[in-house]
Structure formats: structure tokens, C-alpha cells
Amino acid sequence: MILKGPLAVIGGGRMGEAIIGGLLAAGSFDRASIVVAEPDPVRRAALTESHGVRCVAEGREAVAGAATVLLAVKPQILGSVVDALADAVPSDAVVVSIAAGISTTRIESMLAAGAAVVRVMPNTPALVRQGMAVVSGGVAATTEDVEAVRDLFGAVGQTIVIDECLQDAATAISGSGPAYVAILVEELTRAGVAHGLSPEVAQGLAVQTLRGTAELLDRTGQHPADLVRAVSSPGGTTVAAIEQLESGGFRTSIGSAVAAAVTRAKELGST
């Protein structure tokens, strides 16, 4: 591993915390080498209590001396946040942005000339080291910088390097994807309860079924359509259920949801 500390995390929200929690659980970083900038004093206290990391109110204080700066604030405020700390970022630091929709070109334009910027779309399962991080380097980022960022996120899940023009598509699948999957679990649980199961049992069945199906597809490399066929005996329960899913527009809804997320990512990038 070629992880570079100290690490400054700008934004101690859900994603910032998921990454910090995963990195500490993986033993990739020492607590003392992570500093978080977070304006909310209640969040600062909570992060220090849960993860033992130092938290400060100001981004400029966090980035001083950092080897890696992780920008984990909302895309809508990224510009003002980076403007406020840009001149305090060490010239040799690698700046990593996880902001949906914001290009490396735009972030480079806010920083000193030649700054190494790497864009990443992670996801919240990073918290349990099962994340998926999609990585693209900016013009000044070297192969070593990109690999270092891959190592950083590799500690909390899988990583893949893709052309930056595909980042919005990846965002719509793996960045937002945990929410789609959680809706599926929520609705399976609700339906199970409606048919007499306890909420705990219904959710347990749904979660383990998702986990097992994901593992099966991953390990066998089986096409999802083949798995559907394997479970669908003629005249059986699965076929009865799938008929309802098809007539309710389940498949087209997934396509429309992903298209809406791609569109929104592009809007965020152009604001």
C-alpha cells in the first residue's frame, strides 16, 4: 500500500464518516493522522467520540500539512468550500473529490496551477468495507497518485478506474445504488409483515437474500437472466411474482431512475 497521510477530510457528513470508519477499521490510517473539518460542533464531537479523530471547524486548519485532502462536502457548496481553503493546500498534496457531478477540470481551476486532483465516486457500504469506488484522475494526477487513491479506497471495498466521462453513469449505479437496494429491502420487509412475518424476520430474509444473490452472481459470473430462469419453475411462485413486477413497470422504473440520476449529476456539474 502507498497510502499517503496525513489525511484531511473536508466535511464530516455521512460519506466522510463512512470513509473514515472504513479506513480505521481496515487499519489503513492511524487515528492521529486524520483530521476532519466540519462546521457543526455537534458532528465534530460525535466524530471524535465515535472514531477518535481530531476535528476542527476550519478547512484551512485541516489541510495545513496534509498529503491527501478528501473533499466530502455537497456538490452545491464545493466551490465556496474549496475557494476558502485553496491557498492553504500544500502544493504536493493529492486532492480527492467525491462530489457527484463535479469534474476534475472544475476543481483544478479552483486550486493552484498543477494541483493533482482525483475524482472518486464511492458509496456508503464503505462503512462496512464493502464499498465500490469509481476513480478518475485529472490532468496533473500521475499514475502513482491515482494508484494511491485506489489504495485508499481499496481499504474500504473494491475500486475501478474509468474514463471521467463515465463518472455520472457510475454515480447513478453504484453511488446512488445503495438507496435503490434499501428501497427493495424496505418493501420486501413491508410485504413480509403484511403476510404475517415479524419485521425482524422479514428484513433478515430480505437482507440475506440480497447478500446471497449478490455473492452467487459475483462468484459464478452467471448472467442475471440465467439466475432468474433458474429460480422460475413453470407455474411456480416466482413466475407469479415476476408477472406482477413486469406489469407494474419494475424494469422500466429502474431504467428511468438511473436516467434521472445521470441527468441530476450533469446538472450538479453545470451549476
Ligand SMILES: NC(=O)c1ccc[n+]([C@@H]2O[C@H](COP(=O)([O-])OP(=O)(O)OC[C@H]3O[C@@H](n4cnc5c(N)ncnc54)[C@H](OP(=O)(O)O)[C@@H]3O)[C@@H](O)[C@H]2O)c1
Ligand atoms: N451519501 C452518499 O451515499 C454519497 C455517495 C457518493 C458520493 N457522495 C458525495 O459525498 C459528498 C458528501 O455527501 P454526504 O451525503 O456525506 O453529505 P452530508 O452528510 O451533508 O455531508 C457533508 C458535510 O459537510 C459539512 N460541511 C458543510 N460546509 C462545510 C465546510 N465549509 N467545511 C467543511 N465541511 C462542511 C456539512 O456540515 P453541515 O451539515 O453542518 O452543513 C456536512 O456534515 C457529496 O458531494 C456527495 O455527492 C455521497
